[in-house]
Amino acid sequence: MAGGLVSGLLHPVTGIDHLIAMVAVGIWSAQLGAPAIWILPITFPLVMAVGGVLGVLHVPLPMPELMIAVSAVILGVAVAARLRLPFAAAVLVVAIFAIFHGHAHGAELPRAANALAYGVGFVTATGLLHLCGIGLGTLTRWPAGERVIQGLGAGIAGIGCYFLAQGLGAVA
């Protein structure tokens, strides 16, 4: 049981592309303010679990690894540019990415793991990453903090670009 919990906890944290995308989601929702900042932590894990179900059942999604890299790029750019999408559009973007991220977690589930322990671990880790992002996002209250956040967003987009290039085969 402990093995399932640990692998669930570590899975979202060990993939850099996952990690930065989750933090970016948190920061972006903090930038958007209410209602995004409180809708996100409630619904994101659930939408991600839907993706997880697809992954466990091995329902194929188009280019999953590439989409995760793309999600890091787009979310990073959104944070850097302080992109203010209408609420419904922002939800749609995040929901699509959530399904892809969940799919990766479900598909890569170690067969021997305890199902419940793995679920508890991976939902908790993802939630904590969002919390990190939302915490960082509160820096936007100060003008200097706003610049730091935008720099962070640019950095996330940059790392996302690297993974995207890797996924396309440009970088070995």
Added chain:
Amino acid sequence: MKLKPVRVLMAAAILLTGTGAAEAHIVAARLGDFYMGASHPLTDLQDIVLWIATGVLAGTLGASKGRWLIPVFPVGLLVGLALGSVFGNVSTQLADATMMLAIGMLLAAAAQVPTLVLCAIAFAVAVIRGAANGAELGPETDRLLFAAGLACAGYGLITLTMALTVVFKRTTDSVTSWRTIAVRALGGWIAAIGLMMASLVLAS
């Protein structure tokens, strides 16, 4: 009084044999099964997640609705335990996952669940978990002591969780206060865990 070496030796011998006798006595009195019943659910992640989810749901609905669970939940555990010995070893994983999903969704939606429905949900959870705990009973286990321990653990955990939730999420809190959001987010997590678990159970 002057102690003679022989008497000291005798006393020591009695004391030494006495410790063994005392231990044997506790086991013979079957106090062990009470503690087994009380501690068993606390070592099981399914029990922990579901009991806490039930307690939090009751707590968010307020003390006047929640206090019905103080008798309903332990009684449900006892009913489940009795049913479990009738049906034998049936896997409750899918039922557990479904209950997690349902309770998590209700929490996330901040639904105003009527008292009767709340009691029905809590009773269902208790029966399922009682049956699952009963499946672990050995032939030499004292049923009565195990059941008493299980009911006490259920009573304690559900009451504590409800009380903590009532204190944490005050009824005066607005819809957008961070305390309300935190409880609803917890519900979203529980529902997500239930959904993942259901799919893993169905896939395996």
